[in-house]
Amino acid sequence: MTHLEIAFLFVLSYVLGGIPTGYIIGRMNGIDIRKVGSGNPGTANVLRNLGKAAGLLTLLVDFMKGFLPTWIAVHFMFDPANTEWFSRGHWWIPVTVGALAICGHIWTVFLNFKGGKGVATSAGVFAALLPVPLVMAFAVFGIVVAVTSHISAGSMAASVVLPFFCFFFSKPYQKPFTILALCVCILIFCTHISNIKRILSGKELSYKKQQNTEEKK
Numbered sequence: 446m447t448h449l450e451i452a453f454l455f456v457l458s459y460v461l462g463g464i465p466t467g468y469i470i471g472r473m474n475g476i477d478i479r480k481v482g483s484g485n486p487g488t489a490n491v492l493r494n495l496g497k498a499a500g501l502l503t504l505l506v507d508f509m510k511g512f513l514p515t516w517i518a519v520h521f522m523f524d525p526a527n528t529e530w531f532s533r534g535h536w537w538i539p540v541t542v543g544a545l546a547i548c549g550h551i552w553t554v555f556l557n558f559k560g561g562k563g564v565a566t567s568a569g570v571f572a573a574l575l576p577v578p579l580v581m582a583f584a585v586f587g588i589v590v591a592v593t594s595h596i597s598a599g600s601m602a603a604s605v606v607l608p609f610f611c612f613f614f615s616k617p618y619q620k621p622f623t624i625l626a627l628c629v630c631i632l633i634f635c636t637h638i639s640n641i642k643r644i645l646s647g648k649e650l651s652y653k654k655q656q657n658t659e660e661k662k
Contacts, residue, residue: 451522451538458514458542462549462566465556466506467491470499479556483639487561489596504565511546511569518542519573525618536621543570543625551636562636564600567629571607574622578610595649597640604633 467486471478474495482490488507492500522542524534531537547567553560571579582603590599608626615622634641643649 448533451533454514454518454522454542455545458518458545459549460554461510461514462546463553463555463560464506464510465553465560466510467503467561468556470503471495474499479559485561486556488565507550507561507565508569508572510550511543511566512573513569514546515539515543515570515573525616536618539574540622540625543574544628546570547629547632551632562600563629563632564604567604567633571611571622571626571629574625575611575615575619578607578614578626581610581614582607595640595644597637597649598644601633601637601641604630 465486467478467488467490470491471481471486471494476494478484478486478490478494481494483493484490488500488504491503518539522534522538523536525536527534527536529535547563547570549560550566551560551563552558568579568583571582585606586599586603588599589602590596593599608623608630611623611626612620640649
C-alpha cells in the first residue's frame with residue numbers, strides 16, 4: 446500500500462459516489478428525473494416516477510457506490526493496531542474514503558454538483574464499516590416509516606441513532622468511525638430540509654399515498 450494507491454482510492458471513491466444512478470436510469474426510460482416529482486435524482490423520486498424496479502435498482506447501485514470503495518479501504522488499507530495519525534493504515538483512510546463517496550453522491554460532479562440526499566450511499570459505507578450498527582439503525586428506519594408513512598422521517602431517525610449504535614456497539618478500534626456517523630447525521634438533515642418543511646406543514650407525500658398514486662396510474 447502506497448500513498449499513491451491511497452490517493453487513487455480517494456479519487457475513485459468520489460467519482461464512484463458521483464455516478465448519477467437515478468438520472469441515468471431516468472434517461473434510459475426517456476425522462477429527466479430532475480424535472481419530475483421532487484426533482485431529486487435519488488431512490489425515492491425514481492421509485493415514485495418510474496416504479497419499483499427502477500427504484501430498487503437505483504437503491505442497489507447507490508448502496509454499492511458507498512460499500513465497494515469503503516470495503517476496499519477497510520480490508521486493504523486499514524490496520525487496527527496503527528495509532529499514528531495520517532499514516533498508512535490509520536482509521537482516517539476508510540473514514541475519508543466513505544466520506545468522499547457520500548459527498549460525491551450529494552455533490553456529484555456529473556450533474557453540476559446537485560445529486561441525491563446521501564441515504565443509500567451512506568448505508569453502503571456503514572455496511573462496510575460497521576454492519577451491526579447499520580442493521581440496528583435500519584430497524585429504526587423501518588419502525589418510523591411504518592408509524593409515520595414517511596420515508597424521509599425514517600431516514601432522519603436512522604441517521605440520529607446511527608452514531609449512538611456505532612459508539613456503543615463497536616470494538617474499541619472502530620470507535621473513531623462514529624465521527625463519520627455524526628457527520629452523516631448532519632448531512633442527512635441538511636439534505637432533508639425541504640422534507641422537514643413539508644412534514645411540518647403537513648404536505649409531505651407519505652409512502653402509502655405514493656403507492657396509491659402508482660396503483661391509480
